[in-house]
Amino acid sequence: MATTLLRTKLYRPAVNDGLVARPRLVSLLDEGSKRKLTLVSAPAGFGKTTLVSEWIEKSSRPSAWLSLDDDDNEPLGFLVYLVNAVKQIDDSVGDEVLRVLVASKMEPDKDLIMKFADELSDINDNFTLVLDDYHVITNESIHETIDFIIDHMPENMHLIMTTRSDPPLPLARLRVRSQITEVRGADLRFSETETATFFNDFLGLDLDKDEIATLENRTEGWVASLQLAGLSLQGVEDKKKFISAFSGSHRFIIDYLVDEVLSCQRKEVQEFLLKTSILKRLCAPLCNELLTIDNSQEILDELERSNIFLVSLDNERQWYRYHHLFGDFLSQRLKEKEPQALNMLHQGAAAWLRSNGQTMEAIAHAIEGEDFEMAADVIEPIAKNMIMENQTMPLLNWKSVLPEDIIATRPWICTAFAWSCINSGMPQEEIEPLLNLVESAISEDNSSDELDQEPLLHATTIRALMAIRVGKFQDAVEDSIKAMKQIPDDNVFIQAVLALNLGVAFYAVGELASARKHLRDGYRLCMESENYAGAIGAKSYLGYTQLAQGLFHESEQAFNKVIEIGTKVGGGQPIPISGYGHIGLGQIFYERNNLSEAEIHLKQGIELGEKVNDFTTGIRGNLALARLKQAQKDFGAAEAALSQAMASTFPDWRMPEGRQIAAWEMELRLAQENTMDTSAWADSRSEQLDDKSEHMDIRLDTVLAKIRLQQERPNEALSILEKLLRDAKDAGRAGDTIEILALVAIAEIQNESTESAMSSFQAALDLGEPQGYVRTFIDHGKAIEGLLKEAISRQIKVDYASKLLMSLNADSKISKSHRSEVAGSQPLIDPLTARELEVLALVVERLKYQEIADRLVVSLNTIRTHSKNIYSKLGVKSATQAAERAKELGLIKQ
Amino acid sequence: MEIYEIQIDGHLDDHWADWFDGLQIERKKAGHTILCGPVADQSALHGFLGKIRDLNLTLLSLKCVERSRPPPDG
Structure with missing residues (x-):
């Protein structure tokens, strides 16, 4: 976003008096001002800007003007200009909106634009906003913004757009609703009368009717060419000869006339x-x-x-x-x-x-002018500031034109280019060469003692960021620590980025205590440097860390703080990333078995994140929602949430939540008792299993142990669980520890060693009681029931265990009623899952297995398994039979 | 690389070849001009159309006269 506004863009071009009065068009615009939009759409040189400027000059309505050019194709910068244009009418409007735009440094979302539209209605007068030269706008999200503003335009506002081609707005709809007035090329052309007025009254050329007609005919009333013709005619002696030569020529009018005009100048x-x-x-x-x-x-x-x-x-x-x-x-x-x-x-x-x-x-x-040396000389001193202000677009443009040997000696330019690449999600191959340039430029230049070393710091920081992105968390930690040691005290920007970086990396590898320390620092530094987006990120991950440590109270405070900051920055409306806070709260409510409250928060968080396609809320939120739906035995909804989580990932995504999608899918299959899928998956997972499994795979391994327990293979489960338990305890992950202890107890019951089972289970209860864990226990369903009863009979944590047992009983009642509801809609003893229904629909369409696999983005094997299940549930042996049976049972929409 | 032929009304001077990035300019007796030549891709083509719009030239026809790759079949 540009920090300095070009005020000239907000200035309405002055008009020359007395050119030619055009009452016909003036009354068209007068009428138009009663509707939402006036679209002045005609080619270049048809007098669009002049007409609108003239009309505004004479109208009593206050107006705002914005002249657009190619550089305005950036949503954030565009809105900054738009708000500033309106401030010309009423300076009290839009301060909050501008503050949010600058603070969040993100694309404006609908709520913010809605807020702006609301503020527009506070302007006392009826006013006009003009967007001049709208055809230069090619950015889709700017078109959406304008469309949205037109939709939500207050009564007192009128919008005029001038453009050389029709904008991609729903014009047909506006026409049907009589919300638009159009002034087009045919309206703007000079008629013969206007041509005569222009040549004879205004320019005093005294042409006869035929000459006027000839000029009108040759120019087709194109205003710019008539003006050029007027200028030329003023300088020639023999007007008749000029007009006949002009009309006899096939040359492109403007070529002809510009030459004429130029030739009569000194x-x-x-x-x-x-x-x-x-x-x-x-x-x-x-x-x-x-x-x-x-x-x-x-x-x-x-x-x-x-x-x-x-x-x-x-x-x-x-x-x-x-x-x-x-x-x-x-x-x-x-x-x-x-x-x-x-x-x-x-x-x-x-x-x-x-x-x-x-x-x-x-x-x-x-x-x-191809003086790249000079361009680089001007960029180098401002490069650092541009990094701080997140000005990605111009940097990327310069990067594409400046030759490498020019930037090689200017480390700040390379640094700024590298930041712009990482901020716009470019691949590592683009960024690495720039970082190498930074390093060699600084190490080779020993000429000056006061050489600025800071770019090196940025290079290391950027390396750490790249490492996180590709899932090399250990590298990220090392790079960050290396850079951390060199930061001068006053460089809060880098300090904040590094602390946040380290915190997230430690969180990802499961070192929660370290994660907490750095996220706290990151939060403080971001707040100090008024980087609210960073602060929200740090505070949210702090909350997630505390949640994993079982510190519900602290993490609840963190999430509330996230929402508070996000709402403050948004001027009363939470900005999209405050969704992190809602999702955190949703997870806490879930654990405490308050499912309705949990669902509200999760959905709110997901919805907020969707406005900017945020992947953290998309994945984390939908996984938590899938788990909740699974607990309610609403498997279709759980399946849908998992698909949403999957859709929110991108190929490079390596954060733990992303890797967990497969684990939660298997949890769902377990709950659905789809043993075919779970056994196949467990066997292939066992093969990959080795001692070096990283933290991010604990979910996968936990579900593997659960599958083994469901298969009543307790010893295999125990060997996995022992390692998991050690890791979880070492890392201080309370929630994981409780879950694993409970699973160990279940395994030992299967082994008929009740005593050791009860000692594990007691440890789980001891840990769970102070924070009030509920779902971590009762999500194990029937398997945990015996353990709870045994604990009560042995007087172990009686109050807590009884409470859990009550929750478990209530839960199974709800699930039974829900289950019968779902099953009721399908006349099958063993109803098809949502996924199986999806596959069935494609089988009926006669797609080949491979095609179905491609369509649903799963492996061929998965589809084979699904089909086997479907066939057995339907009691059929072929696709044709399946199709018939599906139609009979009304499972497929016909 | 495709070859396109763009027909516009009126006679365009040769110096516009530069503006139209090297397209051949051929003036026809009937009073129109044909711009012809290789066009890098579809966005380059739209760039030319934008320039035609910006000069208020009247576009009469647009034709692809040679395709390097066969069109993908459905």
Whole structure:
């Protein structure tokens, strides 16, 4: 996002009085202002901007203006400009929205735009907002924003858009609802009467009716060409001859006329027009520099007086631009006539802009003039700031044009490019070479003692970030610690990123105590540097860590804090990543067996995250929801939540939650008593199992042990559980420890060694009581019932055990009623699971197994297993029979 | 790389070849111009169409005269 606004973009171009009055169009716009949107859609040079500006000048309504250009294709920056435009009418509007945009540094979400729309209705007057040159916008999410604003536009607002091509908005719908007025090319064309008024009354050329008709005919009423023709005619003696030559030529009108107009200018003015055509915006001192003259202001005044397509961009007659179409033609002429001068001119412009503090424009011209050395010189000192401000887009653009040997000697540029790559999710291969450049640039340059070493720190930090992304958590820890040792005290930005990084890496490898320490630091540092997105991330992972440690009270506080910050930053509406907090709370409520409250929080968290396609909420939230649905025996919903979790991952995703999806899928199969799937999976998992299994696989191994128990193979289960128990205890993971102890007890019961079973179970109860664990026990269902009863009879934790037993009984009642409901909808003794129904539908469609596997993104084997189950449940032997039976039973929609 | 032929109304001067990135400019007696040449990909083609729009040239027809790859069959 650009930190400095170009105020000229918010300035409505002034209009020349008395050109040609167009009452027909004025009344069209008057009528239009009663509807939501006026769309002025016509090609270049049809006087769109002039018309709208003129109408606004005469109307009594306050107005806001925004001139768009190619650089506005970034949702965040676009909205910043939009809010600032409206602030021209009422400065009290949008402060909160701007603060949120700057603080969250993320794409604006619908709630924020809704809030902005609400604030618009607080403006006292009826007002008009103009988006000029909307055709330059190609960004899909900006189109969505505008569509949303049109939908939710308050009564007092009217939007005008000028564009060269129709915007991708639901225009048909707006037409049907009479919410749109359109002014199109045919409306804007000069009629013969208007042409006559222009040539005779305004320019005083005294042309006869035939001549007017000829001009009108040849130009087809195209305003820009009529104006050019007017300018040319003012300079010629024999008007008849000019008009007949002009109408007899096939040459593209503007080619013809620009040549004519140029040829009637003085040599000095011609050169001025051509050479300054390289500028997006021009002012006298800049033009003086470019042409080594000193009378640019006079020439500009002269051009403005004679209406030569110069548009004033402010009140002070300081900045101008050429009319876009005319400017394009001039620069094309320049390229043709003096190609060798082009680079020099751009370089001259870059030098002037640079010394006058117009940094971004200076860089653009330096690049255009192929002076990459200068471009790099201007970028290097601002690169660090751009990193802090998260200005990814311009950095990526420069990266694509600056040659490697130029950036190789400028470590800050390489660093900034590397940040922009990692922030936009580019692969490691793009980033690694940049980091190598940083390192070699600094190690080779021994010329100065005061050499800035800081880029090295950034390089190490970025390496650590990449390591986390690809799941190399140990590397991430090492890189982070290495960088940590070198950070100067005042570099809060890097300190915060590293602490957060370390915290997440330690969390991922299950070293919870270390994770907690660093996440606390990260939270504090992020708050200090007002990086609220970072603070929310740190606090959330802190909460997840405490949750894993069994510190419910602390983690509950952390999650509430997350929601509090997220809501404050969002000005009353939680920003999307506050969803982390809701999901954490949902998990706590789940453990305490308050399923309805848990479901509300989980769904709220998932919904918030979905607004920005956040993968953490997508995976973590949906896994927790799947577990909850499974507990309610609503297997279809559990299946759906698992699919959602899966859909939220991306190929590189290696955080523990992502790896757990397979584990929770097997938990679900276990609950569904789908032994075919679980045994097949368990056997293949056993083969891979070795001593080095990482922390992130504990869920997989726990479910493996559960499957072995379900198969009544307790010794195999115990050998897995022993190792898991050791790890969980060492790492201080209370919840895991309780679950594993309970499983050990179940295994020992199967081994008929009741005494050791009870001692394990007592340990589990001892750990679980203070924090009030419920679901970790009763999720084992029937298998835990005997243990609880035995504990009560042995006077072990009687109160707690009785409470758990009550919850277990209540749970099985609910599940029975729910189960019969689900089963009731299918006339089968053993109803098909949601997944089996999905597969069945495809079998009926006569897809081959491989095709079904591809469609559902699972292996061929899984589909074979599903089909076997389906066939046996339906009591059939072939796909044809299955299809018939499915139709009979009404399992497939016909 | 595909070869496209773009027909526009009026006669366009040769110096526009540069603006249209090297397309051949051929002026026809009937009063129209044909821009013809290789186009890198679809977005390059849309770039040309955008330029035609920006100059308010009248687009008469657009034709792909040669495809390097056979169209994928369904």
